[in-house]
Amino acid sequence: MNLLEAKAVSVRLGGRNVVENISFSIAAGEFVGLIGPNGAGKSTLLKACLGLNNASGNILLQDTPLAEMSAQARGRAVSYLPQEHEIAWPVSVRHLVELGRQPWLKADGGRDFAGRHAIARAIARLGITELAERPANTLSGGERARVLIARALAQTTPLLLADEPAAGLDPAHQIGLMKIFRSLLSDGHSVVSSMHDLSLAARWCTRLIMIDKGHIVADDRPENVLTADNLRAVYGVEAFFAEAKGGPVLLPLDLYSGV
Numbered sequence: 001m002n003l004l005e006a007k008a009v010s011v012r013l014g015g016r017n018v019v020e021n022i023s024f025s026i027a028a029g030e031f032v033g034l035i036g037p038n039g040a041g042k043s044t045l046l047k048a049c050l051g052l053n054n055a056s057g058n059i060l061l062q063d064t065p066l067a068e069m070s071a072q073a074r075g076r077a078v079s080y081l082p083q084e085h086e087i088a089w090p091v092s093v094r095h096l097v098e099l100g101r102q103p104w105l106k107a108d109g110g111r112d113f114a115g116r117h118a119i120a121r122a123i124a125r126l127g128i129t130e131l132a133e134r135p136a137n138t139l140s141g142g143e144r145a146r147v148l149i150a151r152a153l154a155q156t157t158p159l160l161l162a163d164e165p166a167a168g169l170d171p172a173h174q175i176g177l178m179k180i181f182r183s184l185l186s187d188g189h190s191v192v193s194s195m196h197d198l199s200l201a202a203r204w205c206t207r208l209i210m211i212d213k214g215h216i217v218a219d220d221r222p223e224n225v226l227t228a229d230n231l232r233a234v235y236g237v238e239a240f241f242a243e244a245k246g247g248p249v250l251l252p253l254d255l256y257s258g259v
């Protein structure tokens with residue numbers, strides 16, 4: 001069973017196809033990096049997989065068409081970390097993380113025992129125990145990002161779709177986040193995450209889907225996607241590649257001159 005299947009998905013915005021005829025599937029135990037330049041269609045594709053925009057084609061979550069699922073069933077199948085980290089209200093960090101349990105709350109008001117564990121685990125994993133009683137709208141950008149990741153993890157879904165989750169995190173927290181995502185795979189969970197840091201993508205993802213102008217240009221193991229040719233053609237950059245003891249290193253060095 002696939003956790004997610006996208007079949008011929010297109011999204012039309014502002015009079016043009018921003019995502020065009022994209023198909024892919026996500027099995028259990030994958031960490032898929034969604035990469036591509038600004039405006040390539042990554043966020044739009046993630047939103048289409050959640051039913052958040054007016055997409056054509058078919059999306060299936062665990063073999064069930066998204067369109068036939070209740071909001072609660074969707075919330076139990078997939079969690080989402082949006083690119084925007086706006087928190088308008090002075091709710092406590094703990095309460096914000098607790099909101100991740102919404103799809104699991106019982107209509108009879110019965111206690112969500114699994115939820116208590118999930119919330120505590122998510123708070124510990126993201127290292128935000130000290131922040132738990134703080135109003136979430138007073139946090140720094142990186143702290144806010146970690147709180148929202150904790151909320152998504154508290155949802156305990158088999159699939160997490162994350163839109164640039166590493167943006168705004170310092171290097172230690174970026175690596176910590178990559179390790180958390182990788183640790184989810186051993187439970188059969190999967191993560192699909194848009195990302196701009198190609199070194200993180202090369203090192204931590206099990207697979208990369210490279211998008212350009214609304215199309216998939218490569219979908220394979222990181223080393224087969226992050227080639228000099230693809231980086232020139234899609235990003236217009238020349239990059240330095242090396243193999244360090246801890247994994248691959250990829251550093252964009254200059255603009256590709258096209259000669």
Ligand SMILES: Nc1ncnc2c1ncn2[C@@H]1O[C@H](COP(=O)(O)OP(=O)(O)OP(=O)(O)O)[C@@H](O)[C@H]1O
Pocket residue numbers: 013014018036037038039040041042043044045
């Ligand atoms: N509501 C909208 N109306 C018109 N065009 C839109 C709308 N939303 C997004 N777009 C356009 O669709 C294209 C894809 O946007 P999207 O946010 O999916 O890109 P992205 O790959 O996530 O980019 P980034 O890396 O900059 O976050 C962009 O050119 C964007 O300007």
